[in-house]
Amino acid sequence: MRVGIPHCGHAYIIAEALVQKLGNGESELIIPPPTSHRTLDLGVKYSPVEACLPFKLTLGNLIEACELGADTLIHARGTGVCRLGYYVKEQEQIIRDLGYDAHFLTLDVSQHRFTSIMHLVKNLTNDAPWPKIISALRFALEKLFALDKMEKVVHKVRAVELEKGRANQIYREAVKAIGEATTVRGVKNATKEYIKKLDQMPRDPTADPVKVSIVGEVFVVLDPFANMDIEMELGKLGVEVERTMSLSRWVKYRLFLNYLGVNEWKDVHEAAMPYLRRNVGGDGWESVGEKVVYARNGYDGVVHLAPFTCMPEIVAQNIMPSTKEDIPVLTVLYDEQMARPGMITRLEAFVDLLKFRRKRRRR
Amino acid sequence: MVRVGIPRALSYYQYYPGWKAFFEALGAETVVSPPTNKDIFTAGNSRAVAETCLPVKIFFGHVISLADKCDYMFIPALRSLGQKAYYCSKFIGLPDMTRALVPECPTILDPEMDLNKGRRSLYHVIYSLGSHFSSDKSRFKKALEQAEKAHLAYRKEMSDRGITPVQVLDKIHQVEGKSYLEPDMSTGLSIAVIGHQYVIYDDYVNHRLISRLQAMGVRIFTPEMAEQEALDNAMTELGGTPHWSFEADIIGAGEHYLEAKVDGIISVAVFGCGPDSMLIEMVRHRASEFRTPFLHLSLDEHTSEGGLLTRLEAFLDMVRRRRRLCA
Numbered sequence: 220m221r222v223g224i225p226h227c228g229h230a231y232i233i234a235e236a237l238v239q240k241l242g243n244g245e246s247e248l249i250i251p252p253p254t255s256h257r258t259l260d261l262g263v264k265y266s267p268v269e270a271c272l273p274f275k276l277t278l279g280n281l282i283e284a285c286e287l288g289a290d291t292l293i294h295a296r297g298t299g300v301c302r303l304g305y306y307v308k309e310q311e312q313i314i315r316d317l318g319y320d321a322h323f324l325t326l327d328v329s330q331h332r333f334t335s336i337m338h339l340v341k342n343l344t345n346d347a348p349w350p351k352i353i354s355a356l357r358f359a360l361e362k363l364f365a366l367d368k369m370e371k372v373v374h375k376v377r378a379v380e381l382e383k384g385r386a387n388q389i390y391r392e393a394v395k396a397i398g399e400a401t402t403v404r405g406v407k408n409a410t411k412e413y414i415k416k417l418d419q420m421p422r423d424p425t426a427d428p429v430k431v432s433i434v435g436e437v438f439v440v441l442d443p444f445a446n447m448d449i450e451m452e453l454g455k456l457g458v459e460v461e462r463t464m465s466l467s468r469w470v471k472y473r474l475f476l477n478y479l480g481v482n483e484w485k486d487v488h489e490a491a492m493p494y495l496r497r498n499v500g501g502d503g504w505e506s507v508g509e510k511v512v513y514a515r516n517g518y519d520g521v522v523h524l525a526p527f528t529c530m531p532e533i534v535a536q537n538i539m540p541s542t543k544e545d546i547p548v549l550t551v552l553y554d555e556q557m558a559r560p561g562m563i564t565r566l567e568a569f570v571d572l573l574k575f576r577r578k579r580r581r582r
Numbered sequence: 583m584v585r586v587g588i589p590r591a592l593s594y595y596q597y598y599p600g601w602k603a604f605f606e607a608l609g610a611e612t613v614v615s616p617p618t619n620k621d622i623f624t625a626g627n628s629r630a631v632a633e634t635c636l637p638v639k640i641f642f643g644h645v646i647s648l649a650d651k652c653d654y655m656f657i658p659a660l661r662s663l664g665q666k667a668y669y670c671s672k673f674i675g676l677p678d679m680t681r682a683l684v685p686e687c688p689t690i691l692d693p694e695m696d697l698n699k700g701r702r703s704l705y706h707v708i709y710s711l712g713s714h715f716s717s718d719k720s721r722f723k724k725a726l727e728q729a730e731k732a733h734l735a736y737r738k739e740m741s742d743r744g745i746t747p748v749q750v751l752d753k754i755h756q757v758e759g760k761s762y763l764e765p766d767m768s769t770g771l772s773i774a775v776i777g778h779q780y781v782i783y784d785d786y787v788n789h790r791l792i793s794r795l796q797a798m799g800v801r802i803f804t805p806e807m808a809e810q811e812a813l814d815n816a817m818t819e820l821g822g823t824p825h826w827s828f829e830a831d832i833i834g835a836g837e838h839y840l841e842a843k844v845d846g847i848i849s850v851a852v853f854g855c856g857p858d859s860m861l862i863e864m865v866r867h868r869a870s871e872f873r874t875p876f877l878h879l880s881l882d883e884h885t886s887e888g889g890l891l892t893r894l895e896a897f898l899d900m901v902r903r904r905r906r907l908c909a
Contacts, residue, residue, distance in 0.1 A: 269859035269880075300661075300668040304825040305860045312867065494682065497659060497694060499675040500668070528633065530856040534675035536631050541682035552633065 220246035222291045222343060223284025223321070225277035226254050228441040229366050230466055232398065233359045237340060239401070240355035245345045246291075251283040254444040258283060263555045265313050271302060272445060272526040272553050273438040278310050285319040293339075296325040300500030301531055303328075333474045360470065361403050365410040367467040369393050370450075372417050374461065377454025378428035381421040387451065389416050426457065429573045430517075433462040434509040435524035436502050436532050439553050440464050446524055447559045449551065449566070453522070456570045461518070463487075463509060464502075487512055494538050503531030507538050514544035519573040521546055522566075527554035547572060584610040584715060587652030587688070589644030590617060592637060592673070593660060595747050595779035599754060600733035601656065607725035608715040613652045614755065615644040618786035622647050627883065629683040635854045636787060636882055637780045638672050642683055649686045654714065660827075661696040667824040670857055740806040746792065747806055748783050770801040771901055774839035776832055776865060777850035778858075779806070781881065788850055789887045791879075791894075795848075798898060803844060805835035812838055821864065826857045836865035846875040846901040848894075853882035875901050 224234055231250050238248045251258075254276055262279030281292050294310065297303040307325050314321055324339065340352055347355075373390040380386045393413035400406040431453060439445045440462065450460045472483040482488075484505055491508030498504045510521050523539070525532030529552075539548050549569045551562060586605050588594060594614070602612050615622070618640055626643025645655060657680055660673040672679070677692030691714065693707045705723075712722035739750055752760060773795060781787055782804055795802050805813060810830070817824060817834030824830065836847060847869055851858040862878060869876035877897045879890065 267859050267863040269854070271856070271859075300671045300674065300826075302856050302860060305857075308821065308825075309860050309863065312864075495675065495678045496692075497661075497674060497678075499671040501671065503671060503675065528854045528856060528859070530671035531675075533631070533633050533635075534671050534679060537634060537679045538675070538682040541685075550631075 220291050220343070221249055221289045222246050222293060222324075223249045223251060223281060223287070223289030224293050225280040225284075226251065226442070226444075227277075227438055228443065228466060229363070229394070230441075232362050232366065235398070236359035236362050237344075237355050240358050241340075241344045241347050241351065246343045248343075249284050249287050249289045251280045251287065254280060254442070259555055265317065267309070269528060270309075271529055272555065273436075273442075274302065274306055274310075275555060276438075276442070276445060277306070278313065281310060281314060281321075282317065282319075285314060285317075285321055290321050291324060292321050293324045293326060295328045297328050301529075303501075328473070333478070336474065358403055358406075360467075361406045362397055362400070363470065364467045365397050365406050366394065367465045368410060369397070369413060370465070372414055374450060374454065375459055376417050376420060376422075377451070378457050378459040379422045379426040381423050383455065385420060386417060386454070389413060389420070428457050428459040429519040429570060429577060430459045430461065431520045431522055431570075431573070432509065432513040432518050433460060433522050433524060434464075434502075434506045434513075435522075436506075436526055436529050437464060437469075439524045439526055441466060445526075445553055446551075447553075447557070447562055449522065449524065449562065452559075452563055452566055453570075456566060458570055461513075464505075484508070490515075494542050495534070499531045499534045501529065501531030503535040506532060506535040507542070510539050510546065510548060511542055511544045514542070514546035518546065519577055520569065521548045522569070523548050523550040525550065525552055527552045547576070584654070585613050585652040586610050586691070587613050587615070587645075587648040587655045589641055589648060589655075589657070590615045591641040591644045591784070592676070592780045593658070595751070595783050597733065598751060599736040600729040602754070603732035604725045604729035605656075605715075607728045608712055608721060610715050612656075613648060615648045618643070618784050620786075623786060623883070630679075633854065635672070636852045637778070637784070638676075638679075639883075640784070640787065641676070642680065645680055645684050645687055649684065649688065652688060654689050654691050655680070655687050656691045659692050659694040661694060662698045663695060663827050664697065664824070666698060667827045667829065669827050670855075737806070737810060741809045744803075744807045746783060746804060747779060748792075770799045771846070771898065771905070772801045772803065772844045773898075773901070774803045774835065774844045774847045775850060776805065776835050776839075776847060778828060778831065778855075781850050781852055787852070787881060788879075789885070789890050791848075791850065791890075794891070794894065798894070800898065803839055803842075805831040808835065808838050816841065820868070826861070828857070829861060832858065832861040833864050837868060840868055840872045840874055844874065845905055846877065846897065848877045848879065848897070850879045850881065853880050875904065 224231065234248055235250060258279035259276060261282045262275035266275045266278055284292065294307050296307050307323050311323050341347065369390060373386050376386040396409040397406055400409050433440060433450065453460050487505050487508035490511040491504055495504055495507045506523060513521055536550050588598065588601060605612050622643035623640055625646045626639040629642050630639045657677045659677050660669045662668050677690050680687055681690060691711060693711045697704060708722055708726050712725065736750060740747060775782055792802060813830040813834035816837035817830045820837050821833055849862050849865060851862055866876055
């Protein structure tokens with residue numbers, strides 16, 4: 220069995236780390252090449268025209284995995300109102316029409332929880348013993364948490380660095396070092412080392428960065444190819460970026476703490492209540508709530524990301540302007556037509572507006 | 583008498599007779615907005631963000647036109663009306679979006695309909711809805727029964743007589759003097775028109791597609807003209823359990839009419855419709871397997887009547903020629 224997976228940000232690192240620890244057994248993991256313009260072209264070519272960007276990108280990934288010989292494809296499935304529930308049905312058909320003999324294993328992100336994911340791992344690793352699986356999983360999660368931690372730090376440093384581009388360079392080195400680490404201790408040491416490096420970087424003492432939070436649909440928020448490195452581009456403009464959503468947070472709550480009745484979005488949902496009283500699927504409810512929360516916490520602005528025609532985010536987009544908590548929101552919609560310079564121009568204008576507002580407020 | 587406003591948009595086409603029966607049993611009167619016109623469209627279009635789909639923009643227009651004519655606005659948050667099958671996000675967020683975009687709207691009645699939570703929770707929702715009108719709880723259950731009866735009768739009338747919802751609804755609204763073309767049963771082409779009711783039957787959105795087709799001598803079949811059970815069966819055979827509530831109306835109807843050997847299929851959708859972007863593709867795929875001609879019309883606020891007409895004529899010419907060659 221040759222197992223292919225789609226990409227979403229650095230999610231592949233979990234699969235890679237598991238294989239690193241458990242070996243391949245009878246099944247072999249095929250991680251398709253990083254999402255590229257070729258991936259996008261393939262996805263666009265074979266998808267329904269009006270499908271959303273995450274559909275097209277993941278389809279491209281899966282086709283590239285099939286080209287490398289994958290015969291089993293893992294994909295997320297959600298229940299509820301968003302198109303994600305339909306991805307597998309449609310992509311299976313497209314891949315079959317292309318002449319690949321591959322079948323899908325679906326991972327239900329809203330129902331399948333910890334145990335079923337563990338069983339999936341056990342099956343794919345040819346029945347490895349449980350203790351080995353658990354220690355491998357711990358290793359994989361360690362890497363994931365380390366990467367998200369690095370990201371959080373670099374979001375802050377980029378805005379105030381003296382030598383532009385240095386933070387990115389260190390971040391890239393850190394990702395490489397964490398990826399290559401072979402033990403939990405190795406991961407920890409690498410993280411510590413690179414965070415120290417970032418902390419010690421020379422900073423502009425006069426910098427007074429505006430603070431912006433990123434909210435929106437989970438895939439485009441987490442995947443740098445899909446959102447055209449928006450966090451990095453904002454950093455270049457001297458903006459400190461904050462985002463609540465991350466893969467490690469998702470894993471932490473969805474796989475573990477939600478079982479214990481902890482709802483990580485409770486505050487956010489409560490904040491959204493006066494404006495949106497119910498879950499509209501996807502991340503729409505959270506987007507509205509986060510806008511309110513960040514406005515209360517004194518942020519300067521919110522950048523709201525969504526794939527073009529995303530239903531839950533359109534609901535959020537319609538509601539956001541009317542909240543009492545007033546804070547500028549820039550909605551950026553992504554599809555295959557979008558170009559980076561266009562996005563940057565809009566970001567520059569938005570950041571100018573935020574700076575102006577801040578100056579006026581302080582006067 | 584208390585007046586409840588019901589916008590003539592979205593789920594109106596599917597559920598109006600049931601809602602009317604419900605509110606009348608509680609001693610209220612229902613007020614419906616006029617058929618979509620330019621003013622309604624412009625008003626709605628100016629409020630919603632550009633990416634919103636056309637029918638939802640039009641919905642806001644209908645709410646605006648009703649705002650000063652009623653005491654309550656009835657905008658249910660439809661989540662699920664079938665086993666694990668859901669409505670689109672925009673239906674669920676409709677009352678909250680209206681609150682944000684149409685501040686002049688009177689009190690919104692927004693019961694959340696989710697049949698997955700069971701009958702009990704439905705009664706709970708109905709009780710809190712009914713308490714706006716009456717303190718006598720025994721009337722609620724009766725009103726609900728009346729509503730169900732009216733809905734089933736409505737559904738049956740359409741499938742038995744092979745007529746469109748608009749024809750039945752016009753009768754309810756006592757519209758007189760409007761003539762409907764009797765379809766030519768003998769010679770005409772048979773074309774299935776697949777899509778959401780609020781697209782197929784809103785003449786402003788689709789530029790009078792149905793009556794145009796009928797005037798061209800086509801016998802049309804729409805999802806409502808088949809029995810619900812037939813649609814459900816056709817869908818289950820094809821794709822297993824549905825994910826969206828209206829899947830039966832698209833995939834089920836497509837499959838049902840393909841098996842009934844219609845001469846062609848026209849699918850009508852609005853640009854930016856999330857579910858349709860996936861579902862129509864399935865119908866298209868099946869149509870190519872059946873080797874049945876298939877035309878997809880994607881409509882938005884810029885669709886020109888002339889362009890639409892040209893495409894319809896070309897499609898029908900092709901279907902006619904094909905039938906002659908095959909005969």
